Amino acid sequence: MASDERIGEILKAIRDAVVGYDDEACERLCRSALEEGVDPNRAVMEGLTGGMGIVGELYNKQEYFVPELLLCADALNAGLSVLKPHLKVENASEKGKLLLGVVEGDIHDIGKNLVKIMFEAAGWDVYDLGNNVAIAKFAEEQQKVNADIVALSALMTTSMLAMPKIIESLKAQSPGVKVLVGGAPLSQEIARRYGADAYAPDAVAAVKEAANLLGNVM
Amino acid sequence: MRLKQDRMNSAERAKALFDYRKPDRVPISMIAPGFCCRNAGLPITVAYNDPQNNFYAMYWTAEQYGWDPIPQIVRHTVVETLDFGGDVRLPEGEYEGALVIKSFPVKSDSDVEALTMPDPGKTGMIGAALEYGRLQQAHGLPVTFVSRSPFTIASNICGLQQFCKWLIKKPELCERLMKVAIEHTFNVLQYWTDAFGAENIFVFMSSPSESNQVISPKQFEKFALPYHLIYHERLKTLGIKRFFFHVCGDQNANLPRLADASPWEHPSILSFGHEVNLEAAAQYFPKDIICGNIEPAVIQTGTAQQVYELAGANLESGKKIPGGFILSAGCELPIAAPACNVFAITKAVDDLGWY
Numbered sequence: 097m098a099s100d101e102r103i104g105e106i107l108k109a110i111r112d113a114v115v116g117y118d119d120e121a122c123e124r125l126c127r128s129a130l131e132e133g134v135d136p137n138r139a140v141m142e143g144l145t146g147g148m149g150i151v152g153e154l155y156n157k158q159e160y161f162v163p164e165l166l167l168c169a170d171a172l173n174a175g176l177s178v179l180k181p182h183l184k185v186e187n188a189s190e191k192g193k194l195l196l197g198v199v200e201g202d203i204h205d206i207g208k209n210l211v212k213i214m215f216e217a218a219g220w221d222v223y224d225l226g227n228n229v230a231i232a233k234f235a236e237e238q239q240k241v242n243a244d245i246v247a248l249s250a251l252m253t254t255s256m257l258a259m260p261k262i263i264e265s266l267k268a269q270s271p272g273v274k275v276l277v278g279g280a281p282l283s284q285e286i287a288r289r290y291g292a293d294a295y296a297p298d299a300v301a302a303v304k305e306a307a308n309l310l311g312n313v314m
Numbered sequence: 315m316r317l318k319q320d321r322m323n324s325a326e327r328a329k330a331l332f333d334y335r336k337p338d339r340v341p342i343s344m345i346a347p348g349f350c351c352r353n354a355g356l357p358i359t360v361a362y363n364d365p366q367n368n369f370y371a372m373y374w375t376a377e378q379y380g381w382d383p384i385p386q387i388v389r390h391t392v393v394e395t396l397d398f399g400g401d402v403r404l405p406e407g408e409y410e411g412a413l414v415i416k417s418f419p420v421k422s423d424s425d426v427e428a429l430t431m432p433d434p435g436k437t438g439m440i441g442a443a444l445e446y447g448r449l450q451q452a453h454g455l456p457v458t459f460v461s462r463s464p465f466t467i468a469s470n471i472c473g474l475q476q477f478c479k480w481l482i483k484k485p486e487l488c489e490r491l492m493k494v495a496i497e498h499t500f501n502v503l504q505y506w507t508d509a510f511g512a513e514n515i516f517v518f519m520s521s522p523s524e525s526n527q528v529i530s531p532k533q534f535e536k537f538a539l540p541y542h543l544i545y546h547e548r549l550k551t552l553g554i555k556r557f558f559f560h561v562c563g564d565q566n567a568n569l570p571r572l573a574d575a576s577p578w579e580h581p582s583i584l585s586f587g588h589e590v591n592l593e594a595a596a597q598y599f600p601k602d603i604i605c606g607n608i609e610p611a612v613i614q615t616g617t618a619q620q621v622y623e624l625a626g627a628n629l630e631s632g633k634k635i636p637g638g639f640i641l642s643a644g645c646e647l648p649i650a651a652p653a654c655n656v657f658a659i660t661k662a663v664d665d666l667g668w669y
Contacts, residue, residue, distance in 0.1 A: 117482070158526075158530070158567070161526070161528065161529050161530045161533065162478050162528045162529065163478040163479065163481045163482050163528075163529060163533065166475060166478050166479050167479055167482055167483065170479070199409070200407070201405075201407060201408070201409025201410040201411065202409070202410075203414055203415060206474055206475050206478075206528075209475065228414075252411050252412065253411070253610050253611055253614050253646075253648035253649070253650070253651075254348075254410065254411030254412075254648065254649050255409045255410070255411065256611070256614075257408075257409060257614075257650055258408075258409045280527070280563070281610065281611040281614075283611065286611060286615050289615065
């Protein structure tokens with residue numbers, strides 16, 4: 097078992113590997129963490145997720161953009177693939193469950209993918225329906241998943257028109273579910289008009305909005 | 315439609331702008347091939363595969379709303395994902411408003427080297443665009459050539475997500491794709507020049523993948539900007555002078571670098587998204603005609619009164635721009651924009667757009 101000091105070093109190195117989008121180093125460090133007896137849940141939360149938290153801050157400060165965010169997520173996933181088999185299952189959805197998709201008529205999924213990355217990094221269980229998701233599919237999947245939050249994304253003014261219909265069907269079926277919307281043509285005002293519970297301008301903000309909706313203010 | 319005090323027609327208005335003279339009023343221009351089809355009761359697929367009906371839908375819609383085709387902005391001449399062998403289908407159903415990419419031509423590193431240059435005479439939608447160009451020429455309009463920036467074309471050959479990762483991990487692949495993009499663009503432009511004559515061509519370019527919603531200004535400077543310089547060198551070599559650049563999305567952080575370079579002929583038309591302040595754009599590009607920038611989502615979801623007020627605010631700023639101003643939506647006019655809201659833009663010009 098490594099000393100507290102050594103554990104601290106390993107966790108910091110994992111964070112740095114995520115922030116430095118070094119997937120090979122991140123994978124190697126996560127293996128070392130296991131070999132040296134670091135609690136894998138701690139390696140995820142204080143290492144990988146901690147690193148992604150820093151990435152989110154860098155994105156907010158406009159020091160990181162989409163290319164960096166995508167590569168940091170690759171590094172996180174490389175580490176996660178090593179640690180995941182060793183995680184205690186009960187911690188998997190401690191933050192909440194998110195059902196996510198790009199609405200019907202829209203194939204632009206880079207924003208949705210970033211949202212997925214940031215939610216997973218923050219410890220949410222994410223159910224990703226992909227892109228061009230039929231209106232009825234959201235309610236169908238929500239019935240199976242019972243997510244706390246359903247997040248809808250659209251890049252096109254044409255496809256955003258599907259959102260109010262999706263929201264209406266979700267609320268009719270699961271009155272307690274919270275709906276978060278985002279995408280280039282959306283705004284707070286349009287989100288409100290469409291019946292959504294919240295709007296997020298980007299992936300980092302989406303995690304905060306989701307936490308607010310559940311009363312877990314970050 | 316003639317507005318109440320019109321003293322010029324669209325061609326005269328365009329000439330005035332390019333001579334740095336004030337036209338009678340602020341011209342109105344829209345990127346609206348899909349909207350025009352729907353306005354004429356046609357499916358939006360017509361914008362891609364039926365030049366005859368698309369042309370007349372756009373021609374009549376422009377007349378209906380008092381728009382000035384400076385130039386008439388049509389669907390893309392270069393559809394890079396399709397041209398290089400990707401799988402693309404026409405839009406279907408109620409909510410699709412553009413071509414749907416089913417697979418990209420480049421899926422792995424090795425696909426980049428294996429790319430072959432498309433033949434402009436046999437590729438993608440170039441034939442339909444050529445037919446459209448003949449209709450424009452027959453009606454005395456400039457022939458539009460519509461493409462995206464080399465950076466954006468390159469990102470559409472392999473997919474933006476892959477391209478973003480390669481920018482950092484394998485920049486040589488991005489460079490290779492951008493070289494391919496510019497070669498293809500100019501192969502088609504040469505074909506266009508042979509068909510229509512350089513003096514009759516109006517080049518339209520958009521650059522959505524370069525927005526700061528995707529890349530940093532440093533990445534813009536390192537990767538995208540050099541290809542703008544090459545692009546305009548080659549455009550000048552071909553003898554093409556007319557250029558319309560839609561600087562798509564939030565590119566505020568790119569503007570200083572773009573302004574320092576501004577490699578196009580002056581004046582060109584520079585169109586901005588609603589994310590960019592028109593007065594700031596005019597300061598960056600004093601020798602060009604500024605076009606913009608009513609928020610498309612408001613045109614689609616707002617009330618006519620809201621659209622009128624937004625257009626009025628645009629006109630107030632735009633009329634002061636010394637290089638000239640064209641009123642437009644901040645990006646493509648939404649296909650589902652209510653007719654009344656589109657009319658509100660014209661009414662704003664009729665009430666407030668006179669010089």
